[in-house]
Amino acid sequence: MSAVDILAFPFVGAFLKTSAASLLLLVAYFLSPVILRRLIVDKEGNRIPPGPPTRYAFLRKYAERALDAWAKQYGDLFSIWMGSQLFVVISDPQVAKDLLVTNGAIFSSRKRYYMKNQVILHNRAITASVYGNTWRQHRKLANLALNPKAMQGYAGVMDYEAHMLIKSLYEESQHGKRPINTSHFTGRFALNNMLIMSFGIRTSSNTDPLIGTALGLAMEFMELTGPWSNVIDFFEVLQYLPSNKRTRGNRLNATLVDTYGSMIVEFKDKMIRGEEVPDCLVKTLLENQESEKLDWEDVCMLSGVFTLGGVHSVSGIIQWFIAMLPSHPDICARAQEELDRVVGRDRWPTIEDEANLPYVRAIIKELQRVHTPFWFATPHYTTEDFSYRGQFIPKDTAIVMNCYTLHHNEIRYPDPYTFNPDRYLSDKLSCSESAKLPNVMERDHWAFGAGRRICPGLPAAERELWLVFSRLLWSFKFEAVPDEPISLEEYDGVSGRTPKPFRINLIPRFEGVGDILDSAEDLPL
Numbered sequence: 001m002s003a004v005d006i007l008a009f010p011f012v013g014a015f016l017k018t019s020a021a022s023l024l025l026l027v028a029y030f031l032s033p034v035i036l037r038r039l040i041v042d043k044e045g046n047r048i049p050p051g052p053p054t055r056y057a058f059l060r061k062y063a064e065r066a067l068d069a070w071a072k073q074y075g076d077l078f079s080i081w082m083g084s085q086l087f088v089v090i091s092d093p094q095v096a097k098d099l100l101v102t103n104g105a106i107f108s109s110r111k112r113y114y115m116k117n118q119v120i121l122h123n124r125a126i127t128a129s130v131y132g133n134t135w136r137q138h139r140k141l142a143n144l145a146l147n148p149k150a151m152q153g154y155a156g157v158m159d160y161e162a163h164m165l166i167k168s169l170y171e172e173s174q175h176g177k178r179p180i181n182t183s184h185f186t187g188r189f190a191l192n193n194m195l196i197m198s199f200g201i202r203t204s205s206n207t208d209p210l211i212g213t214a215l216g217l218a219m220e221f222m223e224l225t226g227p228w229s230n231v232i233d234f235f236e237v238l239q240y241l242p243s244n245k246r247t248r249g250n251r252l253n254a255t256l257v258d259t260y261g262s263m264i265v266e267f268k269d270k271m272i273r274g275e276e277v278p279d280c281l282v283k284t285l286l287e288n289q290e291s292e293k294l295d296w297e298d299v300c301m302l303s304g305v306f307t308l309g310g311v312h313s314v315s316g317i318i319q320w321f322i323a324m325l326p327s328h329p330d331i332c333a334r335a336q337e338e339l340d341r342v343v344g345r346d347r348w349p350t351i352e353d354e355a356n357l358p359y360v361r362a363i364i365k366e367l368q369r370v371h372t373p374f375w376f377a378t379p380h381y382t383t384e385d386f387s388y389r390g391q392f393i394p395k396d397t398a399i400v401m402n403c404y405t406l407h408h409n410e411i412r413y414p415d416p417y418t419f420n421p422d423r424y425l426s427d428k429l430s431c432s433e434s435a436k437l438p439n440v441m442e443r444d445h446w447a448f449g450a451g452r453r454i455c456p457g458l459p460a461a462e463r464e465l466w467l468v469f470s471r472l473l474w475s476f477k478f479e480a481v482p483d484e485p486i487s488l489e490e491y492d493g494v495s496g497r498t499p500k501p502f503r504i505n506l507i508p509r510f511e512g513v514g515d516i517l518d519s520a521e522d523l524p525l
C-alpha cells in the first residue's frame with residue numbers, strides 16, 4: 001500500500017495531517033527563539049528599540065543599504081538581532097552624541113567577536129580591547145606614539161613620503177603616457193608612514209616585498225572582520241564545527257605575529273646591542289613591556305594591528321579620492337585654480353598652505369563624508385543597562401554608528417547624494433576640533449568614530465591626507481581610461497572598504513611638475 005493509499009482512509013489522513021501540523025508547531029516553537037526577535041523590557045516598561053521581526057545570521061555585503069532602509073522604517077534608534085546578539089543602530093547625530101559621547105562611560109567597550117577578537121587578535125590590540133584598565137593602558141601607549149610632540153617629529157617624514165608617492169605615480173605612468181593602477185603606491189605611502197610611527201623603518205623601494213605582504217594582511221583582515229558578515233559570530237554552536245573562515249583567521253593571526261614579530265625582534269636586537277634606535281611605538285612598548293606587563297603577543301598585536309589599521313584606512317581613502325576625480329572635472333578645475341592662485345606653479349603646497357586653500361580643504365571633508373572607509377565605524381559595546389528616550393538598551397548590546405545614514409542626513413547635508421565641497425567652504429576646523437563642537441549638527445562628519453574610542457590617529461591621518469590630496473591636485477589632470485569605467489558604488493572589503501581595482505591616466509598639468517618631483521630621491525634605508 002502506498003502513502004497515497006493510506007491517506008485515502010479518512011481517519012488515518014486526518015490523524016496524520018493533525019500530527020504533521022502539531023509537529024510543525026512544535027518545531028516552530030523550538031525554533032522561534034533562533035528565528036524571531038526577542039523583546040526585552042526594563043523595570044519601567046521601556047522596550048528595546050524597534051526593528052525587523054526576524055533574526056539575521058549575517059548581513060550581506062553593502063549592509064549600509066539595509067541599515068539605511070531600516071533607519072527610514074524604524075527610526076533613528078533601531079535594533080536588529082544577529083543570532084544571539086542584540087545590535088542597536090544609531091542614525092541621528094544627537095543620539096550619537098547623547099549615547100557615545102555624553103554616556104561614554106557605558107557605551108565604549110567592544111564585543112568579543114569570535115572571528116576578529118578571539119581567532120585573529122587573540123583578544124589583544126587596542127581596537128579589540130574591552131573598556132577598562134587594559135583599554136586605558138593601550139590608549140595611553142598609542143597616545144605616546146601619536147601625541148602632538150611625536151607628530152611634530154613625523155612631520156618631515158610625512159612630507160617626504162607624500163613627495164615619493166607623487167614621484168612614483170609620475171614615473172610609473174611615464175609622465176602621463178600610460179594608465180596605472182595606483183593602489184600599490186598609495187598603499188606604500190600609508191605603510192611607510194605607519195612603519196615609521198610603529199617601527200622606525202620604511203620600505204626601501206616600490207618593489208620591497210614587505211609592501212605586498214603588509215597590504216595583503218590588511219585586506220585579509222578587512223575581508224574577515226565585518227561587524228555582521230560572519231555567521232560564526234552570532235551562532236555559537238558553529239564555533240565547534242570546522243570552518244574555512246576560521247582556518248583563514250588562524251592563518252592571519254600566525255602571519256601577523258610572524259611578519260610584525262620579526263621586525264620587533266630586529267628592533268630589540270639593536271636596543272640590546274646599544275645601537276641608537278628611533279622613537280616609535282615599538283620602542284615605547286619594549287621600554288615599558290615589563291612595567292605594563294605586556295607579553296610577546298601583546299607587543300606584536302599592539303604594533304601590528306595599529307599599523308594595519310592606519311594603512312588600510314589612509315590608502316583606502318586616497319584610492320577613493322583618485323577614483324572620484326575623473327568624474328568631477330569641474331571640482332578639479334576649481335581646486336586647481338585655487339592652487340595656482342594661492343601657491344603658484346614654482347613650488348607645491350605644504351602643510352602651511354592649508355589655511356589658505358579652503359576649497360581643497362572642503363573637497364577633503366566632502367570626500368570623507370561621501371566615501372567614508374568604515375560605514376559602521378567600529379561597533380561599541382555597552383557595559384551597563386541604559387534607558388534613553390523611553391527605550392531600553394541592555395548591557396552587552398553592540399552599538400553601531402550608521403555612518404551611511406548619518407552622512408546622508410538631508411537637514412545637515414542638503415542634497416546629500418551630490419558630491420558638493422561647497423557645503424564645507426566656511427568650515428575652518430580640523431576634524432579633531434569639529435568632533436568636539438557642542439552643537440553636533442555642526443560637526444563635519446563621523447568618519448573617525450565618536451566618543452572615547454574616537455580614532456587616535458586622526459591628526460596623523462589629516463596631515464597625511466592633506467599632503468597627498470593637495471599635491472595630487474597640484475600635479476595632475478585625472479582622466480578615466482576609455483572603456484574602463486570606475487565604480488564609485490561597488491567596493492572591496494566588508495569592515496573597511498576600498499574601491500574595486502581601477503586604472504587611471506595621470507597627466508602632469510604643466511612642465512614644471514617634473515622639476516619639483518626630481519628635487520628629491522627615494523632613499524634606500
Ligand code: HEM
Nearest residue numbers: 126127310313314377378447448449450453454455457461
Ligand atoms: C582616513 C583615515 C582613518 C580613518 C577614516 C579612521 C577611522 C577610524 C574609526 C572609525 C575608528 C573607530 C572609532 C570608534 O570606535 O568610535 C578608528 C579607530 C582607531 N584608529 Fe583610525 N582611522 C584612520 C586612520 C588611522 C591612523 C593613521 C591611525 C594610526 C596612526 C589610526 C589608529 C586607530 C586606532 C589605534 C583605533 C582604535 C581606537 C580604540 O579602539 O580606542 N587610525 N579609526
